[in-house]
Amino acid sequence: MDQLRVEHLNKIFKSKQGEVTALQDICFSVRKSEFVVIVGPSGCGKSTLINIIGGLEERSSGSVQIEGKDVEGPGADRGMVFQGYSLFPWLDVQKNVEFGLKMKGVSKAERAQTAQRYIEMVGLENFAHAMPDQLSGGMKQRVAIARTLANEPEILLMDEPFGALDAQTRVVMQESLADISAKTGSTILFITHDIDEAILLGDRILVMSKRPGTIRDEIEVTLSCARDHSALTDPGFLEIKKRIMDMLWEEMNLSR
Numbered sequence: 001m002d003q004l005r006v007e008h009l010n011k012i013f014k015s016k017q018g019e020v021t022a023l024q025d026i027c028f029s030v031r032k033s034e035f036v037v038i039v040g041p042s043g044c045g046k047s048t049l050i051n052i053i054g055g056l057e058e059r060s061s062g063s064v065q066i067e068g069k070d071v072e073g074p075g076a077d078r079g080m081v082f083q084g085y086s087l088f089p090w091l092d093v094q095k096n097v098e099f100g101l102k103m104k105g106v107s108k109a110e111r112a113q114t115a116q117r118y119i120e121m122v123g124l125e126n127f128a129h130a131m132p133d134q135l136s137g138g139m140k141q142r143v144a145i146a147r148t149l150a151n152e153p154e155i156l157l158m159d160e161p162f163g164a165l166d167a168q169t170r171v172v173m174q175e176s177l178a179d180i181s182a183k184t185g186s187t188i189l190f191i192t193h194d195i196d197e198a199i200l201l202g203d204r205i206l207v208m209s210k211r212p213g214t215i216r217d218e219i220e221v222t223l224s225c226a227r228d229h230s231a232l233t234d235p236g237f238l239e240i241k242k243r244i245m246d247m248l249w250e251e252m253n254l255s256r
């Protein structure tokens with residue numbers, strides 16, 4: 001069954017300078033536990049789309065439904081992870097991860113237990129009492145992911161979550177996210193501009209056109225090889241990569 005359904009979604013930004021159509025007639029759906037990745041040229045409306053689904057931005061027309069109910073604002077059913085880590089610098093790792101649970105009034109013992117489970121899942125069990133400024137960028141982003149997971153949302157919305165990380169840390173994070181996704185069965189909608197990352201992580205990839213953003217292509221990722229760095233040279237992987245790159249080049253008006 002479709003958990004998330006986006007139908008004929010349009011977004012027009014209005015300002016003194018005029019109108020900008022950011023999204024045009026976007027239609028897609030995501031099944032429960034599916035990992036869907038969105039790629040597209042810079043400025044095509046990816047963040048706008050995920051922010052509308054997250055309830056942080058209003059749509060101009062069309063509909064966004066989760067489990068058949070219209071999205072009318074932010075909600076505990078969706079958890080968002082952005083490129084910036086946005087941790088509370090005055091709270092240690094565990095208190096950062098517990099934050100949402102505390103707001104919900106979960107008891108101290110229960111939130112400690114839940115936080116520990118997710119801190120372990122992101123591999124930071126030895127850093128539960130470290131402060132954010134003692135952590136590397138990759139570790140901070142792990143805390144941000146654990147904090148979102150601790151709220152146990154139905155859907156994870158991730159907007160270029162690894163965009164600020166160095167290449168090596170990124171690979172490690174990709175592998176742990178694939179692991180987390182398998183362990184939790186969470187539904188994930190993930191934006192990236194890294195095509196390798198899209199193919200390694202996605203069950204399905206949506207390719208957007210340049211602004212006004214539309215869905216240009218939809219690719220089911222079926223690879224016979226393991227989804228790790230060894231896949232980068234797999235013929236099936238390369239075929240998908242070429243298909244996406246050709247499309248993005250075309251969108252950017254470059255010919256080869």
Ligand SMILES: Nc1ncnc2c1ncn2[C@@H]1O[C@H](COP(=O)(O)OP(=O)(O)O)[C@@H](O)[C@H]1O
Pocket residue numbers: 013014015020022040041042043044045046047048049211
């Ligand atoms: N609050 C806003 N007001 C006006 N225009 C906006 C606003 N937010 C985004 N845009 C415009 O909408 C388009 C899509 O932006 P965005 O969703 O951030 O793209 P992406 O994430 O794909 O790079 C861009 O042209 C951007 O300038």
Ligand SMILES: [Mg+2]
Pocket residue numbers: 046047048
């Ligand atoms: Mg963006």
